[in-house]
Amino acid sequence: xxxxxxxxxxxxxxxxxxxxxxxxxxxxxxxxxxxxxxxxxxxxxxxxxxxxxxxxxxxxxxxxxxxxxxxxxxxxxxxxxxxxxxxxxxxxxxxxxxxxxxxxxxxxxxxxxxxxxxxxxxxxxxxxxxxxxxxxxxxxxxxxxxxxxxxxxxxxxxxxxxxxxxxxxxxxxxxxxxxxxxxxxxxxxxxxxxxxxxxxxxxxxxxxxxxxxxxxxxxxxxxxxxxxxxxxxxxxxxxxxxxxxxxxxxxxxxxxxxxxxxxxxxxxxxxxxxxxxxxxxxxxxxxxxxxxxxxxxxxxxxxxxxxxxxxxxxxxxxxxxxxxxxxxxxxxxxxxxxxxxxxxxxxxxxxxxxxxxxxxxxxxxxxxxxxxxxxxxxxxxxxxxxxxxxxxxxxxxxxxxxxxxxxxxxxxxxxxxxxxxxxxxxxxxxxxxxxxxxxxxxxxxxxxxxxxxxxxxx
Amino acid sequence: xxxxxxxxxxxxxxxxxxxxxxxxxxxxxxxxxxxxxxxxxxxxxxxxxxxxxxxxxxxxxxxxxxxxxxxxxxxxxxxxxxxxxxxxxxxxxxxxxxxxxxxxxxxxxxxxxxxxxxxxxxxxxxxxxxxxxxxxxxxxxxxxxxxxxxxxxxxxxxxxxxxxxxxxxxxxxxxxxxxxxxxxxxxxxxxxxxxxxxxxxxxxxxxxxxxxxxxxxxxxxxxxxxxxxxxxxxxxxxxxxxxxxxxxxxxxxxxxxxxxxxxxxxxxxxxxxxxxxxxxxxxxxxxxxxxxxxxxxxxxxxxxxxx
Numbered sequence: 001x002x003x004x005x006x007x008x009x010x011x012x013x014x015x016x017x018x019x020x021x022x023x024x025x026x027x028x029x030x031x032x033x034x035x036x037x038x039x040x041x042x043x044x045x046x047x048x049x050x051x052x053x054x055x056x057x058x059x060x061x062x063x064x065x066x067x068x069x070x071x072x073x074x075x076x077x078x079x080x081x082x083x084x085x086x087x088x089x090x091x092x093x094x095x096x097x098x099x100x101x102x103x104x105x106x107x108x109x110x111x112x113x114x115x116x117x118x119x120x121x122x123x124x125x126x127x128x129x130x131x132x133x134x135x136x137x138x139x140x141x142x143x144x145x146x147x148x149x150x151x152x153x154x155x156x157x158x159x160x161x162x163x164x165x166x167x168x169x170x171x172x173x174x175x176x177x178x179x180x181x182x183x184x185x186x187x188x189x190x191x192x193x194x195x196x197x198x199x200x201x202x203x204x205x206x207x208x209x210x211x212x213x214x215x216x217x218x219x220x221x222x223x224x225x226x227x228x229x230x231x232x233x234x235x236x237x238x239x240x241x242x243x244x245x246x247x248x249x250x251x252x253x254x255x256x257x258x259x260x261x262x263x264x265x266x267x268x269x270x271x272x273x274x275x276x277x278x279x280x281x282x283x284x285x286x287x288x289x290x291x292x293x294x295x296x297x298x299x300x301x302x303x304x305x306x307x308x309x310x311x312x313x314x315x316x317x318x319x320x321x322x323x324x325x326x327x328x329x330x331x332x333x334x335x336x337x338x339x340x341x342x343x344x345x346x347x348x349x350x351x352x353x354x355x356x357x358x359x360x361x362x363x364x365x366x367x368x369x370x371x372x373x374x375x376x377x378x379x380x381x382x383x384x385x386x387x388x389x390x391x392x393x394x395x396x397x398x399x400x401x402x403x404x405x406x407x408x409x410x411x412x413x414x415x416x417x418x419x420x421x422x423x424x425x426x427x428x429x430x431x432x433x434x435x436x437x438x439x440x441x442x443x444x445x446x447x448x449x450x451x452x453x454x455x456x457x458x
Numbered sequence: 459x460x461x462x463x464x465x466x467x468x469x470x471x472x473x474x475x476x477x478x479x480x481x482x483x484x485x486x487x488x489x490x491x492x493x494x495x496x497x498x499x500x501x502x503x504x505x506x507x508x509x510x511x512x513x514x515x516x517x518x519x520x521x522x523x524x525x526x527x528x529x530x531x532x533x534x535x536x537x538x539x540x541x542x543x544x545x546x547x548x549x550x551x552x553x554x555x556x557x558x559x560x561x562x563x564x565x566x567x568x569x570x571x572x573x574x575x576x577x578x579x580x581x582x583x584x585x586x587x588x589x590x591x592x593x594x595x596x597x598x599x600x601x602x603x604x605x606x607x608x609x610x611x612x613x614x615x616x617x618x619x620x621x622x623x624x625x626x627x628x629x630x631x632x633x634x635x636x637x638x639x640x641x642x643x644x645x646x647x648x649x650x651x652x653x654x655x656x657x658x659x660x661x662x663x664x665x666x667x668x669x670x671x672x673x674x675x676x677x678x679x680x681x682x683x684x685x686x687x688x689x690x691x692x693x694x695x696x697x698x699x700x701x702x703x704x705x706x707x708x709x710x711x712x713x714x715x716x717x718x719x720x721x722x723x724x725x726x727x728x729x730x731x732x733x734x735x736x737x738x739x740x741x742x743x744x745x746x747x748x749x750x751x752x753x754x755x756x757x758x759x760x761x762x763x764x765x
Contacts, residue, residue, distance in 0.1 A: 105707055109727040116515040116732075133730065137516035276711070277618035281601055284621075284706045422729050425708070432712040436623050455729075 065353035067122035070100040070114075071340075072107035074309070077374055084370050088360050095353045108421070115139055120345035122354040126169045128160065129420045131341055135168035136418050140343040142166040146355040149363055152382045156412060160338045163415065169341025170362055173376025175305040176334055176402060177230040179321040182314065185298035189214035196322040201235075201263065204324035208272035211298045221272035223291040224279035225301035226264040226431035229423055230337070231323075233413060235260050238329030248417035249458050254445045261434055261441035268435070276435035283428075288313045304402060305339060305376050308394045317394065320401045332408050339376025377402050422455035509737035514730045526737035536738070538713055539721040540745075542627060546717065547694040547749075550631040555686055558638035562645035563675075576643070583639030591633070592703030596620055599629045620704055623714035630700055630715060641686040648682035649675070680761045688753050695746050698723070718742055 071081060078101050085097045100121055102110055108130060114120060120139060134140055143150070144167040150158055153170060161169040179196075186193050189211040194203060208221025225231050233243040236252040245251030267273040274282065274291070282289055287306055291297025293313030302310060304320060311318045326332045342361055344354045361367055368383035373395045378384040384399075391399060416423070430448050433439045439447065509526055511519035530536055565575055585591045598604045601618035609616040619625045656674045665673060698719040701709065709716030709724070722742070726735030 112515050112727055112730055134516065137514065139516055277621040278601055280621035280711045281618045425724070425728065428708065429710065429713060432623070432710050436712060438623070438712060 064094050064096075065350035066096040066098060067348070067350050067354050067357060068098045068100050069123045069357065070107075070111065070121035071125040072102055072104045073374075074103075080370055080374060084361070084367050087366060087370070088357060091360075092353075092356065095350075095356065097357060118347075120347060122345050122348040122350060123357055124343050124345065125172075126341040126343045128338055128341070129416045129424065131161065131169050131343065132163055132415055132418050133421050134343070135163040135166070138346055140166075140168040141346040141348065141351060142168070143170055143344060143355070143358065146344060146351055148355050148359050152363065152380045154379050154381055157336065157338055157379045160412060160415060161341050169343040170358065171338035171376075171379045172340045172342060172362070172371075173305075173338070173373065173378045174336040174402065175303045175339045175376040175398075176336055176405060177228070177234065177301065178304055178323055178334065178401075179299055180292055180302045180307060180310055180318050181299045181321050182292055182295070182297075182316070182318050184316060185211065185215070185219075185295075189298070191298075194321065196324075196326075198327050199322075199324045200328045201324045205263065205267060205270075205272065208267060208299060209270045212270070212272045218296055220274050220291055220297045221299060222267065223282060223297050223300040224264070224268070224273050224431070224435065226261065226434060227283060227428040228301065229427040231301050232257065232260050232427075234323050234333035234335070235325070237333035237335070237413070238325050238331065240330040242413055244414055244416055244420070244456075246414045248414075248456065250449060250452055250456075254442075254449055257445035257448060258441045261444045264431075264434060265437075265441055276432075276437075279435050280432060292318060303337070303339070304398045305373060307398050308392070311394055320398060322405075326408065331410055334405060335409055335412050336402070336405070337412075338379070373398065417456045419456040423452055426451045426455065505736045505739055508733055509740050511733045513733040513736070515726075515732050516730065519733065522733070526734045527741075529734065530737065530741060535713065535716070535721060539709075539716050539718045542714070542716055543695060543697075543718040546627065546631060546634070546697065547691055550634040551687070551690045551694050553631070554635045554638050554690060555641055555683065557635055558641035558686070559645050559679075559683070561638065562642050562649060563671075565642075566646060566649045576646070579642060580639035583637045585637075589699060589703050592700045595629060595633055595700070596704055621711055623710075623712045626705070626711060626714045630697075630704060633700055633704075634694065634697070641690060644682060644686055645679070648679050652678045677762045681763055684753070684757050684761045688750055691749055691753065692746055695742065695749070 069081075069085065071077070073081075078099075081101070082099060085099060089095065089097060111121070111124060115134075126134065126140075131140075143161075148167075148170060150167070150170055154174075157171045157174055158167075161167055161171055183193060191207055191210050191214065194207060199207075204222075211221040212219065229243060232252075236242050236256050239256055241252040241256055243250070243252060264273070268275065268279075273279065282291060287293050287302070287309045290300055290310060290313070292300050292310050295314055295316075299321075300310075301323075307318060307320060323334055326334060342358045344351060344358060348354050361371075362380050363383065365383055365386045368378060368380070368387050369390060371378075372387055372391060377399050378387065388396075388399070426448060430439070430444050430451075433447075434441070434444050508519055510521060510523060512522050512525075513519035561579055565572060565579070569575060582591075596603075599619035600606075601616075601621065603619075605619060606616035617625060619629050652675065656678070657670055660670050660674055696719060697717055701715045701717045701720050702723070705711075705715045705720075707720075709720045718738070719742070722735050722738045725738065726732045
């Protein structure tokens, strides 16, 4: 941690930033040096620290450029991404791409720290809740100005990365927040497979309870889903409201959120959902430890591109279902979410090389053939078509599911406002209080609204 | 150092020797000074400055005066973090010291293979602050962990201890008590210093084992207890890794393991509110300094220096 210290000889701003980061470290966190590094496997050839010196020493050579690419994800994604990088370097021998990856949990701490240290990755993976924060603070470059070719990217998806008229990030692909269900569980419980185009929230609750009752101890209808605010957003949209309004304020009424929380409490009390302690433990375990992944539950709310990971944990093929209430509300609530974005650092030393790499990631059919649907259903429609034959059956299912939604989805939710990056933490924490009955649904709703308002500066 | 002084002695007179010595001292101290200024004093000064700004990590800081400090008094989560941290310090430190002293007394009775026992009991202290042990702790106290497996033998259906807000902090306290090795070693050294003749005199006066412990061992050991207490209190206030790993970085469930340092970290690096986090770091420094001062003042009334 201390070895990357830049002395007072650098720019004062940078020195302040580095000092600040170190100060926190020295004052309180001296013990945690080892655990925040890349949670990586040993195949990685260089780490961030060595690449720093390499780039400052080798920067003079004409045409040669070294850029750093950061992303989060599972081991599988790391392997695939490394193959994509190798392919790019083969086609562009002048450019060296240094990988910089970690798991989701550590990614944002690490990114914020490197940005503060004046060492922003040249190309970074972003997510919608964070992109606004980074773009508004001038960390990201305008991809359009750098000449990244986005002509084949679906227009509505491209829009999601446009902030204040600048293309702060180009979407890698789309996915949708929805229900993953286990047909075998339904069969064992003797519960009829629902028609997801017409089912209501009430149907959903009844089915979850029936399955729990039928299958007995340790098997549940549905995994707790109160900790992800995306579910509530869909619920609110079905009633003509939304989590965030166009003007960047909160766009729902507390009564709607209270109903949502009440539904979660009812599900838990009816035994359709595990108790608080078990729910917390399961939620921390990711897809592998989920109810579906361990064959101890019939349904769960997930992002559609997680279908493969959960199915392989479960050891059987699972299926996607629409969120309930799509036809019984005022309007449909589901939406396409840009799975991730690629952004370029505004202060990158080699913006052209970075732009060439992003161009390659989104437009090159060979890159697309490696990535497949790992970063969502490809946003580049041409690449999407060219790889469609290579997808495995689960990816085909997810892709067809998303395709079928296109006629139903009314619009995309507005981009989350600055400060929205805090909201997942708030949602998760208040849901935990709800799980242990330390707050009533009404108080939980009021508390969420007040904390979310504080986070987004309203 | 001795090589330098000897060389100096042979070649030059006493004043030149002193001069050379000072140079050598400066030379050998230089690395420490560089470290002190670059990674302690410098960053502390920066942190003091930043605590008066709205620094977001991504943008240059703006001066906002005492706002961060006044905000702290209206932050219910910060008060909760203080409550959690104080509970942890006040409960786990005394228990840890009691465990350390008890073990030291047992080991001090001239057991065969003392070195082995000492190492075995010290081991948790070497491992206790590590990520691996924290992960292990999660498993041991999980819903399907060892603890519940053991309770199951008696027909007791245990909770998911680390996932329940009423018990999660308790599991971390047990973890801290378990790492009693460092104070134990110091207690052992302290026990060795007590002259045997006091015990002989006491036994001639008819004092039993317990009376010997309360009238001889404890009073003569108070300076060591005091030393351990100060050290462990400071350590406990700075606990971070265990809470971070056991709660998956959230301080959960429902903020029940949200230690002060963890909240500070979240504010600085997750909420990008480094100005506030810096102010929090200074408050922690003040609290730890205050606690240490109280410890020293109180020590007049119970610590016995036999000199």
